[in-house]
Amino acid sequence: MSAPADSAASAASPAFSVVICAYTEDRWEDILAAVSSVRAQSRPALETLLVVDHNEALRERLLKEYAQGEDREQGAGREHGAGREHGAGREHGAGREVRVLANAGPRGLSAGRNTGIAASRGEVVAFLDDDAVAERDWLRHFAEGYADPAVVAVGGRTVPVWASGRRPDWFPEEFDWVVGCTYRGLPPGRVRVRNVLGGNASFRREAFAAAGGFATGIGRDGDRRPLGGEETELCIRLSRARPGAVLLIDDRAVIHHRVPGPREHFAYFRTRTYAEGLSKALVARSVGAQKGLESERRYATRVLPAGVVRGLRDAVLARPGGAGRAGAIVAGVLSAAGGYVLGSVRARRSGVAFSPAPVGEGAHG
Template identity: 50%
Template sequence: MPEFASRAIGPTGRAPVTLTSSVIICAYTMERWDDIVRAVESVLAQTRPADEIILVADHNDALADRAAATFPGVRVLRNEETRGLSGARNTGVRAARGDVVVFLDDDAAAAPDWLGTMLLHYRDPAVQGVGGSATAVWSRGARPAWMPAEFDWVVGCTYVGQPTSPALVRNLVGCNMSFRREVFARIGGFSSDMGRVGKRPLGCEETELCIRLSQAQPDAKVLYDPAVNVSHRVSADRHRFRYFRSRCYHEGISKALVSRLVGAGSGLSAERSYVLRVLPLGFARALLQALMLRPAAAGRAFAIAFGLVATATGFMYGSLEQMWLAPHSETA
């Protein structure tokens, strides 16, 4: 969910030629095999080649074996931690040798200049993390007419409200992000208490990590550059309103956990701006279009209101759950 600019920044110039990179792709199911192939091939086709590519199979030996046989130039690892995206990412980080550790989702394909553009920003020694945009590729050919662009974060893509030029942000989007490898040595890896496990639509592990980074190193810069672009495929099941409802609700649960781990001030700072500024404008725009007899706009207005309520409900439930678990964990 949202991350907003604190201030815009200018270009950072050319990156040192000695800066090395490790690209990590985490995969969990053979159902995405074609996507995985596209993701790996897009990294192999970079104008600035990655120094190493690591594919982590999340407790799926068949997937690991097939990947090892198919991609001879790729380091294929098995998740050494608990099942889930956080554990798989941590496994990749431990094995990475590059100065910059880059994460690409298994259903995303990077633009040819993706890595080179990303690494340019690390010329500034204060930059500790760099991420970019994700263009939705709707598997059914077109986005659902009811789907508001303000909620494209639901499908892991760039949404209305994000910066349109390079800017400092609170957190990065998980499908397209990078950090200096030393960050993980300093603050630890992704929290195993958070993140997606299989198809369960939880998240926010990258949000928690970025906030933890800013708390440990207040002068650290986390940068979003929309020119650092990937195409992110939206599978058919994510076109349905049922997924939208579930993803919003589970985002609220995830935000409640983030707030417990890093504090409500940091955990909800960007969301306040999003709820008070972006969503009202989007709702008003959709409602106006609906009054002009555009039926799909009425669906978007409803989805904005519903998505906000579903996320808030998830947050309230998650907060109550955390309050109930806290005293029990202390006495355990």
């Protein structure tokens, strides 16, 4: 009689594995802060998996960092006595396990995430960017979404932390996706969506069994290729594999994402929007333009024109940055459109096609 009760408890409160993909020692302090934010969750994670993308020096440094941390915790536990270690000590250690792994696939974020999925043990796999920190109730809000068995993915809200201390006057909120953040135009609250945003997202393990993992060849490769779209492609594939599947965004599940100085400049804005056009061409090639561009059509025909009007209105009212924001929206649209056209031509000429990357079952039984 205990097995059904255990299964019901697991369904109502699934165990979370958190995957953080890292690639450069330049983000050392950010990586440590990201891990610390997971370990401080009000709803503890089962484990944190740090997947290092073909950087042996970083992997060894992280192995040393978290091996030392584990040694310190074990020493503290011994000092507090065996009884406390067995009781309150166990609760104190909940969610503090950190595993450091090497990306087992080709260079890039998609393969790194697939490595984390395969090694994870939780019923739900959550993803956090290596230059972001999660608020204390991040996983708790994710878990609430999974109370509905039809829900297979839950994402959250990502807030920019500008290196300069404030948003550049010219930078439109409609384009916050350029810096990996939630943008104006997404509906508020807990809502059903086509796709979650990869740097602040979670999926049931069964989603990967149904649809496969992230497609390599789509998505970011460190700082060298600022592409995206891998989570969009996966979510569309998942919805096709599981027609009744529900994907949610809950804007209470908040992370704070650092925006470095160079990404506050228009040169990066232009490069990233162009790369997004290339990415959308790859996504459309993989899953078809109808689904691949479904949300983008509404964004381009409703959200962006409204943003231009707001910017021009602010300019008339002599508010800072109004004309710049309107101009940036127009420039971003043209740049993304140019990337999409070129990406589509390249994809047709090369005959490139993407298949879902298989992921192992990991240690989850």
